[in-house]
Amino acid sequence: MLRLFDLSLFINGFPIKEAKAELDTIILFSEEEHAQFIQNKKEEIVGFHLQNNAFYAALVGSENSKNWNDLPILNKQNLQKSLSERLSKGYSIKNVYLNKTSGSSGTPFVFAKDKYCHALTWSSNIIRFGWHGVDFNTSYQARFYGIPMDFIGNTKERFKDFLGNRLRFPVFNLSDAILEKFLEKFKTKKFDYLNGYTSSIVLFAKFLEKKNIVLKDVCPSLRVCIVTSEMLFESDKILLKKQFGIPIVNEYGASELDLIAFENPEGEWQVNAETLFVEILDDDNQPVPNGIEGRIVITSLYNKAHPFIRYDIGDIGILDEKSTLQKPILKQLTGRTNDVALLPSGKKSPGLTFYYVTKSIIEDDGNVKEFIIKQTKIDSFEIEYVSEIELNQDQIKKIEAATALYLEPNLKFNFIRKTLLERTNRGKLKQFKSYI
Template structure:
């Protein structure tokens, strides 16, 4: 609730003051992401990116054995598991012993997140993160500055492949609320001086406003554009329709958080006349994947050990589609060993020519949330972050009816109350406007689709948008 009050107060401030506050928060994030240990991590990753498959496997094995021993000594869940199974640290001596560990389902973390937090960090100030709930149910994750620094070293390496420095000048299109929903005139962005980052509102990308976005991007000249492909695609289409391709030409466009569709890639590449790189990861920092300079989609193996399993959690052969199970090698705050992410994919049998030790992702079935459309024709993607853990919801689904009205189904937990309902409504209004009818219903369960998948956002709105 405090966070909502702060956002409400922020939105009432003058743009100049908002820029100051955004920059102060950016400095905080920069310290968390690029703090102590940054240089050592970046140097290690620079060296290991050319490792052979066997060299990378040895690196993973050493990291896994160290992590497994640590977890058995310090993490309540693994302490209890090892005790019940009669397993000691002496039983864990190679990467093959990963199979001794159970597969961790999301529900296990949701039901008891503290049991996965190391006792060594119990009395320390930790960073609490909440997953976006892209599968309908958010998780609470704990980390610290050191782990965040290790994680962002992988972003640094990815950006370095395309000549982008940490503060090289970035324009970001994510789901952050940076300007009031009702604002009708530019600027529809705020500037984060701490990270040299132009935060562009994705909730004001209407046909009437797009020209002002292009004017700002042209003046700002970002080295990198980063964000949701659905939003960047809308900007790209406007550029193409107005014969302005190459007018804004960054070194790279990096897409994240949504599935990058082939038609989106084609339009974005044409509009910005630069490489388009898809990045794939999760709030849990359980793994890191991205395309490289040659266009191959890779898991970064120094970050995590990857397994692809079938419905019985048995490992499938390369090339066969299955569920992603990841063992993060970078966090000792909340170690996740054999964590089932919930995405379907396959890895290639082929070895990479550009990065020999990196697995190649052959197929990735991403999280394709439907888009919700506002009355002014603007589309809004990634509404699932509304249902972070502070809403006390275990499962949620947003449906936009043919009329445009929105129906929200939530499965509440025991802490859910009227305030949570109002928070959900308010955050929806902040994103889609107040001219759509929003109905929220508490239910005991939400059915899956006929194919067994769960869709957190469904849209049947038939309005044709240019």
């Protein structure tokens, strides 16, 4: 069979064969060899950017770059300047892979990867998806993502879908009529796996639950579902397993970096320790012990075109106590650092806790399909939701009681029923947003 996917990478100048060979070598390292490899790559990438990248050299300044923990933390605000100012010597927009972050953190920016680094990203994807029997050249993907609406952007994505052997299910409008059309496609096409935004895939599962349909029954070729980009709650994972009849795999990545963590066949969220170095840091930028929550800070060990060294991705998480340098395990992804509810008492609560407390009540009877929470004032919140019938006083009282118990009393809520929720231009659903 023609390996269209590999061929398309090769034609676009990504040395996929060499990248696969290097990754295969790294995976076979002993623990000692891996520790030495990480040390060498860290020194090499810092040395390269201090020498060849004026933006990074200025950021480090005269600080002691010999000590890793003294290196500055790079954040998204640092990167909001023109790309030409951030590229390394020898790289231009003509000879790199260019893309833009989704902006779900509130700070979108354009980034670059050199072609070898991007080939490694794809090699890493190939290995991890392969853990679950997915082959990008031959497996047929049902893709739940957004798509550009302009003609050129749309055509480009559709062509990439053709090369990637996937059929796209756009997620901007997920009404029952549209979901019914999605279901018809599953009845006629031999999909091998689903991949896409968690919220959209969960919504499809709720639609199937209402119709009492298991997806595997109508599409027997399905093998696995891989969700990405948004939080996967345990209750949703159970629902997906039940309504799809296949294993559910959780992916955590960032377009500017790589796959950060991917659920392995043992059900652990295995961190990428081949092309990335992942640290969990406290507020003073010092590493915390495994098992302790902190900010997720990541170094791209191979990207020479653009520095991502000790880059604060804006997420909070915990590495499992049993993690090793060669096989770190992400125990928990707690959410984004900027998704925090500030309450009248001075208490700070992660937005996702807030969302989760509400979710446990609001979705009990299957009436509410999805919802988002917006903090409009220190004591005031709007809950926008899509449902068959309006929430009743009893449900509203339950939500108020639960938030009083888990967060604090006397918070005010305004419930707004909508036909569709606002998604980002890529189709992601931001579950909690603070406007204060």
